[in-house]
Amino acid sequence: MNKQEFTITVYTENQIGLLNRIAIIFSRRKINIESMNSSPSEIDGIHRFTIVMNETEEVVRKLVRQIEKQVDVLKAYYNTGDEIVWQELALYKVPTDEIAEKVKVERLLREFGARAVVIRKDYTVFETTGHREETDKLIKVLEPYGLIEFVRSARVAIIKESNGFHEKLKEFEELNPSVEVVANEYLNKQEEVFDM
Amino acid sequence: MQDTLKQPQKDALLTKTESISGSEAVMRAFVEEGVETIFGYPGGAIMPIYDALYDYQQNLEHILVRHEQGAIHAAQGYARTSGRTGVVFATSGPGATNLVTGLADALIDSTPLVCITGQVFAHLLGTDAFQETDIINITTPCTKWNYQVTDANEIPAVLAKAFFIANSGRPGPVLIDITKNAQVQKFDYSGYEKCNFIRSYRPKPIVRKEYIEQAAQLINEAKKPFVIFGQGVILGKAEKEFKAFIEKAGIPTAWTIMGLSALPSNHPLNVGMLGMHGNYAPNVLTNDCDVLIAVGMRFDDRVTGRLDKYARQAKVIHLDIDPAEIDKNVKTTVPVWGDCKETLPLLTELVQFRNHAAWIQRFKELEQEEIDACIYKELNPTGDELTMGEVIKVLNELTNGEAVLVTDVGQHQMVTCRYAKFIQSKSNITSGGLGTMGFALPAAIGAKFGAPDRTVVAIIGDGGFQMTIQELGTIMQTGINVKLLILNNSFLGMVRQWQELFHSKRYSFVDITSPDFVLVAKGYRIEGQRVADRAGLRDALKAMLEHDGSYLLEVMVGKENNVFPMVEAGTSVSEIRLK
Numbered sequence: 001m002n003k004q005e006f007t008i009t010v011y012t013e014n015q016i017g018l019l020n021r022i023a024i025i026f027s028r029r030k031i032n033i034e035s036m037n038s039s040p041s042e043i044d045g046i047h048r049f050t051i052v053m054n055e056t057e058e059v060v061r062k063l064v065r066q067i068e069k070q071v072d073v074l075k076a077y078y079n080t081g082d083e084i085v086w087q088e089l090a091l092y093k094v095p096t097d098e099i100a101e102k103v104k105v106e107r108l109l110r111e112f113g114a115r116a117v118v119i120r121k122d123y124t125v126f127e128t129t130g131h132r133e134e135t136d137k138l139i140k141v142l143e144p145y146g147l148i149e150f151v152r153s154a155r156v157a158i159i160k161e162s163n164g165f166h167e168k169l170k171e172f173e174e175l176n177p178s179v180e181v182v183a184n185e186y187l188n189k190q191e192e193v194f195d196m
Numbered sequence: 197m198q199d200t201l202k203q204p205q206k207d208a209l210l211t212k213t214e215s216i217s218g219s220e221a222v223m224r225a226f227v228e229e230g231v232e233t234i235f236g237y238p239g240g241a242i243m244p245i246y247d248a249l250y251d252y253q254q255n256l257e258h259i260l261v262r263h264e265q266g267a268i269h270a271a272q273g274y275a276r277t278s279g280r281t282g283v284v285f286a287t288s289g290p291g292a293t294n295l296v297t298g299l300a301d302a303l304i305d306s307t308p309l310v311c312i313t314g315q316v317f318a319h320l321l322g323t324d325a326f327q328e329t330d331i332i333n334i335t336t337p338c339t340k341w342n343y344q345v346t347d348a349n350e351i352p353a354v355l356a357k358a359f360f361i362a363n364s365g366r367p368g369p370v371l372i373d374i375t376k377n378a379q380v381q382k383f384d385y386s387g388y389e390k391c392n393f394i395r396s397y398r399p400k401p402i403v404r405k406e407y408i409e410q411a412a413q414l415i416n417e418a419k420k421p422f423v424i425f426g427q428g429v430i431l432g433k434a435e436k437e438f439k440a441f442i443e444k445a446g447i448p449t450a451w452t453i454m455g456l457s458a459l460p461s462n463h464p465l466n467v468g469m470l471g472m473h474g475n476y477a478p479n480v481l482t483n484d485c486d487v488l489i490a491v492g493m494r495f496d497d498r499v500t501g502r503l504d505k506y507a508r509q510a511k512v513i514h515l516d517i518d519p520a521e522i523d524k525n526v527k528t529t530v531p532v533w534g535d536c537k538e539t540l541p542l543l544t545e546l547v548q549f550r551n552h553a554a555w556i557q558r559f560k561e562l563e564q565e566e567i568d569a570c571i572y573k574e575l576n577p578t579g580d581e582l583t584m585g586e587v588i589k590v591l592n593e594l595t596n597g598e599a600v601l602v603t604d605v606g607q608h609q610m611v612t613c614r615y616a617k618f619i620q621s622k623s624n625i626t627s628g629g630l631g632t633m634g635f636a637l638p639a640a641i642g643a644k645f646g647a648p649d650r651t652v653v654a655i656i657g658d659g660g661f662q663m664t665i666q667e668l669g670t671i672m673q674t675g676i677n678v679k680l681l682i683l684n685n686s687f688l689g690m691v692r693q694w695q696e697l698f699h700s701k702r703y704s705f706v707d708i709t710s711p712d713f714v715l716v717a718k719g720y721r722i723e724g725q726r727v728a729d730r731a732g733l734r735d736a737l738k739a740m741l742e743h744d745g746s747y748l749l750e751v752m753v754g755k756e757n758n759v760f761p762m763v764e765a766g767t768s769v770s771e772i773r774l775k
């Protein structure tokens with residue numbers, strides 16, 4: 001199996017220390033986290049982690065099970081890039097006199113959908129959101145104009161097929177154990193079971 | 197603090213609240229949870245809790261150990277013989293860090309523990325205060341759950357949650373760190389409510405009938421089915437259900453080191469132990485069976501040997517309570533998620549009565565090869581030196597397999613697990629997953645508290661005994677009756693064996709000298725003797741078992757004996773060597 005980019009979405013209780021509990025599941029296995037975002041979710045009091053990494057699907061599936069095993073984790077999903085809508089935000093700081101002089105820059109920025117968030121005499125901060133390649137490209141474009149600082153946020157992602165977490169939470173809040181079980185994909189492919 | 201952890205707000209008119217301290221709340225929680233025994237060691241940051249304990253000595257027996265590692269291993273031994281949650285007290289800083297080995301051991305061997313550590317005042321957190329350590333972050337990778345309490349109001353609900361998590365689903369250790377201000381703080385206590393539900397935590401995955409049906413079909417069609425099982429059978433209290441299953445299906449059955457004693461040793465379907473120093477037949481035939489049924493075990497690398505040559509020909513059915521274990525190491529054909537206490541009877545109902553006589557005969561034949569190549573001479577040696585195996589053989593004869601055997605780590609552990617005979621579950625206490633030397637002496641003390649009516653024999657190497665030798669003090673002070681059997685080969689035997697086999701006998705720092713163990717024991721007012729010859733062995737073991745109270749017996753065994761068979765690291769289970 002080949003490595004590819006996966007995005008893991010984790011719904012959790014809002015508990016101190018949980019970030020560490022999740023992070024060490026990766027570091028223990030020497031797996032690099034490309035980006036990790038922690039934020040509120042659509043449900044009050046429930047946290048949502050978005051974690052990006054490059055791994056084989058088999059490894060990612062195991063990671064997700066280890067994450068779900070944590071007491072304060074409600075549910076974890078993993079998705080490939082085409083199953084999610086995702087964005088990253090980037091900020092660029094450039095000397096104001098450089099760009100003020102060069103009208104071309106303005107046009108370029110418009111092309112990239114960037115906008116100025118701060119304009120001062122000494123520097124200007126631009127912001128753009130998009131996929132990695134887009135935000136990366138703008139670095140290249142701004143470098144000749146004396147890019148002073150660059151920063152990019154972790155990925156945030158929405159799962160295309162998801163109906164949100166409200167229904168799932170109701171299920172979890174019932175006393176009965178959830179009926180949800182990840183179907184075992186090997187069941188119907190017994191002859192392939194042993195290609196480890 | 198999330199809402200689910202708060203005490204339910206009761207109608208103030210109906211419920212009397214009273215003002216008590218956080219420490220008092222800890223005591224009441226223990227009483228409500230039925231705790232009887234605590235293993236611990238006091239210190240500055242946990243003094244308010246010890247002060248509250250002073251008034252609870254009638255309800256809660258506190259065992260003062262000699263080192264916090266001793267406390268937690270004792271709590272593990274207690275949990276393993278009693279099936280209940282072991283409870284530990286330790287102070288902040290060094291007291292708390294001394295628990296780490298035991299936490300890691302309990303996590304990997306799924307042992308239910310609740311450890312309470314004191315912590316510095318909340319306002320000092322992060323200031324490098326005296327005896328402050330970040331024990332929550334230190335123990336995160338080796339606890340099932342941990343939590344820091346900084347406000348006494350949280351204590352009843354947090355402890356309820358701790359006990360629920362520790363001993364439900366796949367059990368494990370929980371650590372609760374309580375800052376000193378929370379221990380002394382008075383708060384309005386409105387009673388204790390046990391926890392049996394946490395919305396983010398599902399202890400047992402729901403049983404899916406279709407998987408049971410598919411598993412039953414595979415088993416019914418199998419010509420050479422093979423059952424392997426681990427501690428899950430014991431933790432699930434499913435010994436009866438398990439026996440009924442294998443007996444109806446007529447399947448030969450092997451145990452992992454953690455599964456030992458869940459089935460009588462002499463059960464006709466019991467074909468022995470799996471793994472690196474397990475028996476020949478179950479290892480070899482793992483790679484010959486057509487359906488492998490794994491019950492409550494986790495395919496540890498010491499069991500599987502080389503994974504890409506492990507049971508490749510077989511369809512695998514895996515029964516486990518922990519969904520993360522399914523497909524973790526060995527890919528499963530049919531996953532049977534759930535508590536085996538529930539899944540086994542469902543499976544038993546659907547499997548047909550079978551008698552795989554010819555297949556079982558194969559195990560017998562290979563067993564005979566193993567007897568001829570290693571077992572016979574280990575148990576009936578002709579040389580002058582005593583073997584570890586013959587000591588265990590005589591011990592079996594004298595205890596009739598009724599004793600709880602607690603082993604440390606090394607050759608003596610493997611030999612004991614290979615040759616001990618059991619007739620009753622929860623009789624084998626050992627550090628299986630972590631292989632913690634120093635485990636046995638404190639674990640034996642705890643095992644005896646957990647099963648006071650049973651004979652407890654700790655079998656320990658000369659190296660491991662010196663790792664937690666200080667717990668002789670705990671034996672002395674409590675007057676507990678445990679039998680200490682040291683198998684002294686004057687070496688760190690297991691490491692020496694590897695150096696002999698794989699490092700061309702370059703014995704690098706495995707030659708260990710020992711004190712006069714009998715004399716040391718005497719210093720702790722524990723009777724004992726040393727025996728070095730065959731003629732005196734039986735009487736010495738008898739004297740140990742019959743002595744009224746703890747007893748230390750040091751048996752001098754051959755210095756350079758090896759444990760065989762052996763699945764060398766990196767080889768396949770079917771390449772197991774007999775010598």
Ligand SMILES: Cc1ncc(C[n+]2csc(CCOP(=O)(O)OP(=O)(O)O)c2C)c(N)n1
Pocket residue numbers: 604605606607608609631632633634656657658659660661683685687688689690691
């Ligand atoms: C705490 C710890 N340190 C080191 C080891 C590595 N180790 C495994 S077995 C062994 C030798 C044990 O020697 P001894 O206690 O004399 O028992 P024997 O093997 O001779 O029966 C060692 C050092 C370990 N398992 N645990």
